[in-house]
Each structure stands twice: as C-alpha cells, then as structure tokens.
Amino acid sequence: MPELPEVEVCRRGLERWVGGRTVAGVEVLHARAVRRHLGGGEDFAARLKGHRFGVARRRGKYLWLPLEDAGAAVLGHLGMSGQLLVQPEGAEDEKHLRIRIRFDDALGTELRFVDQRTFGGLSLHDTTPDGLPDVIGHIARDPLDEGFDDAAFHAALRRKTTTIKRALLDQSLVSGVGNIYADEALWRSRLHYERPTATFTRPRSYELLGHVRDVMNAALEVGGTSFDSLYVNVNGESGYFDRSLDAYGREGEPCRRCGTPIRRRPWMNRSSYYCPRCQRAPRAA
DNA sequence: AGATCGCCCTGCTTGC
DNA sequence: TGCAAGCAGGGCGATC
Numbered sequence: 647m648p649e650l651p652e653v654e655v656c657r658r659g660l661e662r663w664v665g666g667r668t669v670a671g672v673e674v675l676h677a678r679a680v681r682r683h684l685g686g687g688e689d690f691a692a693r694l695k696g697h698r699f700g701v702a703r704r705r706g707k708y709l710w711l712p713l714e715d716a717g718a719a720v721l722g723h724l725g726m727s728g729q730l731l732v733q734p735e736g737a738e739d740e741k742h743l744r745i746r747i748r749f750d751d752a753l754g755t756e757l758r759f760v761d762q763r764t765f766g767g768l769s770l771h772d773t774t775p776d777g778l779p780d781v782i783g784h785i786a787r788d789p790l791d792e793g794f795d796d797a798a799f800h801a802a803l804r805r806k807t808t809t810i811k812r813a814l815l816d817q818s819l820v821s822g823v824g825n826i827y828a829d830e831a832l833w834r835s836r837l838h839y840e841r842p843t844a845t846f847t848r849p850r851s852y853e854l855l856g857h858v859r860d861v862m863n864a865a866l867e868v869g870g871t872s873f874d875s876l877y878v879n880v881n882g883e884s885g886y887f888d889r890s891l892d893a894y895g896r897e898g899e900p901c902r903r904c905g906t907p908i909r910r911r912p913w914m915n916r917s918s919y920y921c922p923r924c925q926r927a928p929r930a931a
Numbered sequence: 932a933g934a935t936c937g938c939c940c941t942g943c944t945t946g947c
Numbered sequence: 948t949g950c951a952a953g954c955a956g957g958g959c960g961a962t963c
Contacts, residue, residue, distance in 0.1 A: 678940085707957075726940080726956055742941090763940045765957065808934065817958075825956065914936075916956060 650822030660702035679744035683769035706821025725765025788822035800851035811839035833893035
C-alpha cells in the first residue's frame, strides 16, 4: 500500500534509471493496467515507441514520465499493490507483470509495471503548459511540496461541510494522504476523525499539517534508502509500517501516550484507528 | 454543485 | 479440510 513517501522513492528511481532513455517497444499484458488510456493497449504501445523519457515528476500519488518534444506524458498510479521495477532484460517475468517497456540502448534493463490487485495503471495524456498531465489538474499539491499553501488549506477546511478525515483524504484539498497516514496524523494531533472541518481554528489546522509532514518525512527517511540500487522498489515494505505506527493497525494495543486500548471503527468501507481517550469524539457527532 | 458512498480487484486471514 | 466471508483501500463516478 504505497503512500506518498513510497511513491516519491519510486519517482527518484525512475529519474535515475529511466530518464533520458528512448522506448524501443511496449508490451501490455493486462488490459486493466491501461484502462485509463482510452485508446487501449495497442494505441498506448504505438504512441510510446520511439519517444524519449524526460525527468520523472510526481504530484500526490501520481507520477509521470514526460515524453520529450511530444507534449505528452506517461502517467502512472501504483494503486494498492503496484510496483515499477527496473529489471535485467532476461529476468523471469513476475507473476503479476502487467506492462513491459523496453529501451533502445545497451543498458540491458527494462521497465516493468507489476500489480497484483490492478488498482494501479499507466496511461498516456497530453500535458498542460506547466507540464502536468491534463487528467490530474484537480489533484492538489502535497504538504511537502514547496508550493503547498497552508493558509489556503485552512480556508478550504473552513469552507467545507465535512469531517476532518474525509478532508485529509480529499485529493483536491491535499494530496498524498492515505488511510494510514491520516490516522497517524490525527493521533499525533489528538483529533477525532469525525471532527467537523468548520470548527478548525488556524492554529489547529497548522498543527495538523505539521503532523502530516512529520509522518511523511519519517517514512521518507526510512523508505528513502532502497532506491539506490538496480531496483525501483515501491512495494511499501519500507519498514516504517512495522516500527513507527502509533494508531493504524493497533486495535486493542495500548495508546503510546495514555495506555488506553486503541479502537478500530468501520469507516467508509475502511477502518479508522484512534485512541478513545486522546482523541475525543466531537459533541455533535 | 457540493457531499457521500459503492465499486473495482486479488490474496491472505479468519471462522464455521 | 473446505469453503465462504471478511479485509485491505485510492479514486472514479453515480447519486442524492
């Protein structure tokens, strides 16, 4: 379950191992992996061939490889279980290999999109003048992005009629926050997931953003060591999940602040983990 | 038009 | 032991 830090590690790997290389051929092995490419797998392959990749970029959990001089980019999302791997050309196919991209050079490696649950995929899109694929114009910057506007985020919270965890997962307000990091940041902020966003004061919004950044930076430090190898490893096994989680997945275990057992509650076809003592439910829940 | 929620998918775990 | 249900969840799009 790659969250933003894992996607950023993946982007760095793409930048290092795939940037500047020219596509020799593309194999689409599973149609669902290119479902966002409206022209289908054959069109995807045909339109990539012969083009050179530029510098990999990322916004939220989306990442993309610009095609130089084409005004287009290959957009990728890892979904739940996606991986982008740089493998030796002769290496055995992974069980869930969905897309293979070969290159027109002598480096001896190819790019593979591997995805068990097929929530992720690749697609080709025109880019806007600022280089963004046109279909992700609605995705906000992430809190680690220098261009993220804290004041605008707070104003948006005040404007919305919703609750804080929904807002954290709303990629048009802030990107890169998934279910795990939302629960972690809320625990650190001592905020209940159902707190209405309209009640947020500016200091409270800023404190929450600070905790979101801390959670992401901590994971980035742990996961950021694995990209400096042949493999662009983004499978979420950063080690961060086992060692450093305070709320997510800890149902029944003692809160690290007060010792109260952490609770799990069904929420939006998912789960919310929280400390019932540190994170009190709002009065009008 | 803003807010909410069902659904897509596969493999592991749990329970009867 | 075998089968079914539960669970994981990002984001699109239908619905209210």
